[in-house]
Amino acid sequence: MSDKPIIIITGASSGIGEASARLFASRGYRLSLAARRFERLKSLADEIQQRGGEALPVTTDVSNLDEIHNLVEVTLDRFGQIDVLVNNAGFGRLNWLEELNPSEDIEAQVKVNVLAVVQMTRAVLPHMIARRSGHVINMASLASFIATPTYSVYAACKFAVRGFTESLRREVGVHGIKVTGIYPGAVNTEFTQHTGSKRKTGIGTPKALRMDAEHVARAVLSAVQRPRRSIILPWYMRFAILANALFPGVVDRIIEARFVKPEREL
Numbered sequence: 273m274s275d276k277p278i279i280i281i282t283g284a285s286s287g288i289g290e291a292s293a294r295l296f297a298s299r300g301y302r303l304s305l306a307a308r309r310f311e312r313l314k315s316l317a318d319e320i321q322q323r324g325g326e327a328l329p330v331t332t333d334v335s336n337l338d339e340i341h342n343l344v345e346v347t348l349d350r351f352g353q354i355d356v357l358v359n360n361a362g363f364g365r366l367n368w369l370e371e372l373n374p375s376e377d378i379e380a381q382v383k384v385n386v387l388a389v390v391q392m393t394r395a396v397l398p399h400m401i402a403r404r405s406g407h408v409i410n411m412a413s414l415a416s417f418i419a420t421p422t423y424s425v426y427a428a429c430k431f432a433v434r435g436f437t438e439s440l441r442r443e444v445g446v447h448g449i450k451v452t453g454i455y456p457g458a459v460n461t462e463f464t465q466h467t468g469s470k471r472k473t474g475i476g477t478p479k480a481l482r483m484d485a486e487h488v489a490r491a492v493l494s495a496v497q498r499p500r501r502s503i504i505l506p507w508y509m510r511f512a513i514l515a516n517a518l519f520p521g522v523v524d525r526i527i528e529a530r531f532v533k534p535e536r537e538l
């Protein structure tokens with residue numbers, strides 16, 4: 273049997289997950305690729321296989337507990353072990369709270385962005401504890417630190433992922449299991465196609481500050497190679513996090529004047 277490490281990546285059908293899958297495959301990892309769009313996963317797995325890698329596409333809706341358990345089972349059946357779990361699947365519905373649909377926007381976000389991260393991790397943990405080895409990587413966001421208007425539910429989810437990540441790290445370190453939170457700012461992916469956001473002002477992250485998915489994928493790989501508690505991307509955003517924590521009143525006033533009032537036409 274091959275001794276190449278096994279990695280499960282959720283949300284591997286596009287964006288950061290897809291870029292991470294390609295990068296890990298190029299470094300010899302064997303992969304379980306999870307998402308709902310099987311055709312996308314299948315063509316990525318075929319591409320990886322043509323390049324000499326190994327990837328198993330598994331149709332998975334991470335908001336469904338049975339499908340989470342199926343993903344873990346078929347991965348163990350095929351590869352016999354799980355070395356790394358990347359909880360990456362997620363989406364944001366970015367509108368004023370009163371305009372968010374209670375079920376499709378609010379409940380669905382909490383299910384995918386928070387509960388699935390917890391349930392996926394819980395499903396692989398007994399296996400990692402038994403082996404006294406493993407690494408869980410959670411794709412959080414800069415919104416885990418800085419909550420801006422229209423991101424209320426998304427930020428609540430990503431704050432929760434940060435809390436979960438911090439607690440878990442302290443809980444499972446004694447078993448030889450590493451836990452890392454990744455906190456990216458804006459990334460050019462299909463994420464924006466699903467936000468349902470309607471901006472009158474067109475205010476958003478300037479193009480020059482947006483990262484590509486490969487940038488984040490390299491951070492995921494580097495976290496596995498040299499485990500760290502957290503990675504903030506781009507690195508200089510740690511100053512924005514600090515400013516937000518130290519001067520919340522100033523940040524409130526700037527955001528109200530520059531974003532909320534023009535958007536609400538007040």
Ligand SMILES: NC(=O)c1ccc[n+]([C@@H]2O[C@H](COP(=O)([O-])OP(=O)(O)OC[C@H]3O[C@@H](n4cnc5c(N)ncnc54)[C@H](OP(=O)(O)O)[C@@H]3O)[C@@H](O)[C@H]2O)c1
Pocket residue numbers: 282283284285286287288289306307308309310312332333334335360361362363364384411412413414455456457458459460461462463464466485
């Ligand atoms: N783009 C950004 O600016 C940004 C910034 C910070 C953090 N993030 C985080 O990065 C992660 C990846 O997002 P991305 O930017 O790469 O966006 P993306 O291109 O839209 O990819 C999202 C992935 O999540 C999967 N997904 C969504 N709902 C799912 C479900 N119910 N079950 C299984 N898979 C599901 C999608 O696959 P299917 O549709 O095929 O299921 C897709 O593969 C997310 O957690 C996001 O919150 C993104």
